[in-house]
Amino acid sequence: MATSTPPVPGGADDRRGGHLRNLPRRTYRFRILGMGLAALPLVVVLDARDASWPYWAWAGFACLVWPHLAFVVAIRSRDPKLAELRNFLFDSLLAGSYAAVLHFNVLPSVLLMSMATADKVNAGIRGLWLRSLPAMAAGLVGAGLFTGFAFSPETTMPVVLACLPIMVIHSLAVSLSSYQLVRKVQRQNLQLEALNRTDALTGLDSRAYWQSQAEHQLHRRHAKGHDATLLLVDVDRFKDINDRHGHALGDDVLREVGQHVRRAALPGGHAGRLGGDEFAVALPAGAAAAAVVAEQLRRDVADLRFAKAPGLQVSISIGLATAADHDMELADWMETADRALYEAKREGRNRVAVLTSPAKPGA
């Protein structure tokens, strides 16, 4: 009865132990709430059977003293996380003892033990709920030896009513905590997706995302006959730029080239960084229009100037390949563009080379 917001399993917070470090503070208010609500059926049952003072003392300790004691013990401990895990097990021991103290009054006994176990599951700590079962059994047997295992399982209407607040509030608290966890995971998944879609240095599409977009474009080419042309762009002698001007300036060059590559893709195209100094643009255009875009891109990059390296002149080579009108894999399309790029490099770099994809065999 100490519901706590579970960590995202395997998440960064979980791996660093961030969730567990704050465990005592987060569990404190839930333990006050849970133990406080558990007091209602306890009081009604003990009062109805005119229980002797040791029962009341035990109930008072469990419901009023234990939540605060558990917190103080945990935060004063050298290892608050370990202390709180022990507290969780003691919660279960208390839940087991309630059953015997209640003389196994069926509804509150089952309710309190199952809620204590559900809390262990919700804590998101692997195996905790399983480890809590022996503690619960020990509490039940220990308190049972004290009560002589007195057994009166009937649940009266006042006891049913006294169980309602903990049933309702506990269920809502658990649902709310699960809801918050689901929302957090959804948010993190969205962030992860966005990160996977984007190349960190240039802000262009990442290789994987660009490939999925290019595949769509290829599919449209085959399904609807829309033109599609691929530009494979590679910075010329980029290794020399790195070697002469340093890696940081090399990064500046990639960012600037990336900006121009992005502009070349508009509108309707997709620009990505395939890795290193290689970029790709999938354009919804035929060879002639794409060649104009490629030539403009080549000139724009040739005009780039860098304040940190005034003498530096950057150039790119571009391989251009139209998509075939018959079924063709992205790998084949890229392979054709790569051959064109190789030609551009071979012919002296700083140029555009064009290859049209072969017609359908036998067409």
Ligand SMILES: Nc1nc2c(ncn2[C@@H]2O[C@H](COP(=O)(O)OP(=O)(O)OP(=O)(O)O)[C@@H](O)[C@H]2O)c(=O)[nH]1
């Ligand atoms: N600054 C920087 N350099 C990178 C990055 N990724 C890869 N490189 C470097 O980019 C260079 C790529 O060089 P290559 O593609 O082998 O060849 P090149 O010098 O461009 O020569 P050609 O392509 O034949 O004109 C390598 O030296 C890589 O270390 C990056 O993110 N930043």
